Amino acid sequence: MQLTDYIRKRREKKNILLMTHLVLGYPSFEVNRQVIRQMVENGVDLIELQIPFSEPMADGPMILKANQESIEAGTTVKDCLEFAAEVTAAYDIPFLFMTYYNILFKYGVEDFFKKAVAIGIKGFIVPDLPPEEGAGFLQLAGKYEIAPILIYAPTSTDERMRELAGHARGFIYCVARRGVTGKQTDFDKDFNLYMSRCRQATNLPLAVGFGISNKEDVDFLTGQADIAVIGTRTIRLIDEHGAAAVGPFIAGLK
Amino acid sequence: MQLTDYIRKRREKKNILLMTHLVLGYPSFEVNRQVIRQMVENGVDLIELQIPFSEPMADGPMILKANQESIEAGTTVKDCLEFAAEVTAAYDIPFLFMTYYNILFKYGVEDFFKKAVAIGIKGFIVPDLPPEEGAGFLQLAGKYEIAPILIYAPTSTDERMRELAGHARGFIYCVARRGVTGKQTDFDKDFNLYMSRCRQATNLPLAVGFGISNKEDVDFLTGQADIAVIGTRTIRLIDEHGAAAVGPFIAGLK
């Protein structure tokens, strides 16, 4: 798959890649634009674009608020798709869509894939769509060559991990801990064990997200994971210090 | 019985007698004193002294209030007995005690009779003591020669009236209508029928109370009853215009 290849190639040069996340339309598309520019200029390797949904069940308070305010400000799925087309055209790194299944479902799942292909999106992260419910989705992902990013959790058994690996493409998103986005994670012995279980279950690259917020976290992950995912941290940073703070922050992670 | 004789003799000279009522200690014994003087001076024939009780179940709002305020002001049964002794000594008309049974019961029923005899009280009106509950009371009334005044109501059957007549002495207190003290009574055809039923049931003089408030009422009763009872009306009068208003009011009833 092209996404996996990209990650592997990039990893030849870097010990760990960075994936960042933002909620489209929050606080505005203009700020999104500035933030993405700074991310790319400071060496981010992949960017997750979250299309806001009114019921972001798996997200914590920070991203929940971003979802809601974006929708309240009038962000539509169409706006998100247009913006995504703009940034994929402007920057040469992979962009992924993260959203909840209802957004695809209401759009029409196949139409959504077609559109994503047209825009140049490389993968989808849909946290409320387990493979049991995603047969059609996975099939279309294959057909349209968009990586369906599946999720491992610390609660996943080895067997479950292997099963998920059979459906996943691109990379595996390893949730660092129980819970929702936006809380601190303890990177301890249990975590190391979890990561080695992940490794054993799949050959795909591993991204680790949930609670990664500083250079120490990233350093800790280096060697265990292929991608460190920075989510809530940048949203908070922008809320507090504006878009301009993102560049230096990203630069400081390496 | 002495009370009956008194009434009969007095009736030889008057077409109808007047009985008035007051609540002892309301608004004060001093006012009671002034009121009684004016009543007697203006020709009242009998006076009912109500010993206040906290639960005057058969009384309407006006007398209820008088009972409560008297008790709140500190009136005791002992005070009432002393005051009664004073007025029976001062005036040569019959005084009766009206009160609820608990006052006698707590005092000791026989002791209460003895005390009443010593004071010179001529009769008792106890509205919550039907003869079924008053065997001991009636026996003591005989023994101490104090008239137990029993009550007829418009709801009493002829048979019940005859039964009550068998226990009553002094006179019968005919309640003019259903209800409690203090409301207007319609003196109509039904009332005439009621009075003739009362007459047929007993040879005792008949007093009529509840709702008699002016000369017309008294005139209406003349010929049908032996005694007109003025209750709530004088209490209201005193509340509104003071004790001095009682004399002219009584004078105006004849």
Next chain:
Amino acid sequence: MTTKGYYGNWGGAFIPEVLHETFKQLNLAFEQAKGDPTFWQEYKELMSTYSCRPTPLTCADNLSDHFGGGRIYIKREDLNHTGAHKANNVMGQGLLVKRMGKKRVIAETGAGQHGVATATMAAKFGLACTIYMGEEDVMRQRPNVFWMEKMGATVVPVTSGSKTLKDAINEAFRDWVSSMDDTHYVMGTVCGPHPFPEMVAWFQSIIGLEARKQIINGFGKLPARVYACVGGGSNAMGIFQGFMDDKDVELVGVEAGGHGLESGEHAARLAGIDSSAGVAQGYKTMFLQNDDGQMRDTHSVAAGLDYVGVSPILTDLWEKGRVRFESATDKEVMAALDLTMKKEGIIPALESSHAFVQAFKEAGDLATDQALIINMSGRGDKDIFTIAHAFNDPSWKEFIRKKGEEYATD
């Protein structure tokens, strides 16, 4: 001269003459109903289709383990329609009213439960309804007032006397002496002139009849003790009657200890020493009164227990030693309520909580193969204003404050 309506030295019918015929008719209707087996059948049928009888007997495992003595069973009168045992009496009297052909009912109410039950019965039976309620109780039990009115009843706040239950009874009598031709007075407890104590006790006996069967089914034998709170005494008489002939079952009535028996601010007639024999409100019993026979002010956090008199039947059973009387203070009541909510998920009315207090004090004395029954006369929903206030709940206060402001600008 008859001793009908007496229980030992207590009871009677001290009624104004104007009600003589009314009581004659009522006695007749009641005697006929008692003699007519279809009446009780009709009553049971009504209570099982309109209310939820038989009410369950719940084994309170957590409380039992907590106190580590006898098994605690709770008779669930709270699950009756309208939320208290008062429904039993009221529905029974409703059937009598139907038989007598009257068109209107009146009632006194303290906690408001009897008022709600009467308003409910009146709605169901198509009767006009007026409820007398002490002004203080109107304040304490506002939700109940609201529901009575919504069910079509007129609620008259009584401002005389101590503005509580006894004054409401007086006012109801004052209404009745003018309205008796078409009106029945639905006395709410086993007090007042005969036949009310006997009648109300008869309707409430359904509680004890059920409870006796249930404890034998559920526990295998009779309980060692049965606890009930005592206001007028109707829920107590209701459950006690099921065990009256079981001499080994100790019956315990719990009165309102208010701020403590020594404080004078309580409503303990039989558990305390402040009462004496008297005659008021139509019957003879032990009253909280002064030496002149004037009734005293009483106090209880529970409006339904805040009463000067007590059932003549209970006074007799107390005198004969068949029922033991205890009292529970307001403070003990709040603690027992709290514990019961947390341990069992059950919210007893403030009245009922008095019975819980005494049972909790004594549960540890029983052996683990013994049982006790608490009669839970009603549920605590009606007491939310009092309970939230007593627990000093800040978010409740804040909520009320905001609502109040909203209504201030109306």
Next chain:
Amino acid sequence: MTTKGYYGNWGGAFIPEVLHETFKQLNLAFEQAKGDPTFWQEYKELMSTYSCRPTPLTCADNLSDHFGGGRIYIKREDLNHTGAHKANNVMGQGLLVKRMGKKRVIAETGAGQHGVATATMAAKFGLACTIYMGEEDVMRQRPNVFWMEKMGATVVPVTSGSKTLKDAINEAFRDWVSSMDDTHYVMGTVCGPHPFPEMVAWFQSIIGLEARKQIINGFGKLPARVYACVGGGSNAMGIFQGFMDDKDVELVGVEAGGHGLESGEHAARLAGIDSSAGVAQGYKTMFLQNDDGQMRDTHSVAAGLDYVGVSPILTDLWEKGRVRFESATDKEVMAALDLTMKKEGIIPALESSHAFVQAFKEAGDLATDQALIINMSGRGDKDIFTIAHAFNDPSWKEFIRKKGEEYATD
């Protein structure tokens, strides 16, 4: 890939991966319970000793005569412990929690009835308990919040989204994805990911099983129609299941019409035209959502009906024509509530009153030898603030104003 948990096109289990094992365990426990006849026995025993099952079926003679058509029967879920059908589900899940050995429960609540029921169950079963409740519902249902807290539960007001039921569900899931090891999420209605719809429907089927027997006993034959309000759909599914195979019994679900279907301010998913198929809160059903798939704000005077989704089982039955859907406006609801209180002395919850509205509209169409059943899912006590406000009751307002002032000076 399995179609387990689907009802026609609806249902499923759209859950975050972190809950995969939790659901596996839950499915297993549920399947075992279903297959074990002693489980249902234990459940029935619990409901008949702790709650008041079987709840009565009341014949509403006055209402029947008023509308002059079919006989109106009312299934009295209001007489359950805690005052609503929610107890059935919660106690059942409580038994499952015991089997799974978990130590804590969480729940969402709208009207607060499910929260109260869950807090109650947690107290009884000795479990820790957290309840998520939309901030708007906290305001609307303050008495329920108070009781939950008194029973030892933590109530968390949810301030995200529309601050109502759907947001409380989201928050409960957010709790669960971190706490699943020792925590069970007690879903309150027949929605959410499989196995919840099936599980809740199973526990609630006790309503319909009883009602079918009762109507045959009491009326001699099956009813022509059965009415139930539909929030998530649990009380409706509960009673409908008793008559599912009786093809001549028409089943009618009544949704919240709010300010009217044309106003956009309602919660009619199946009775209106504003909904479309979607996937949210873990399952696929008809949602009130916009073209992008964003959930819309809903409105109902009844907190328990104010929900964007609806049971996938009901959506299937609607699609197949087995259940007819109607809606009742806030205004119609207040009128039906008023009439029911005055005619029968019964106070339905605002939710339940929706079912009464539709039954009243149609009772006259039935012949006098036909019957209909209204499922009275709960009692209206909890709604006193809303109802008193809606009826603009002056003495209630005055009372609240005074209480508010008292607390203002604190």
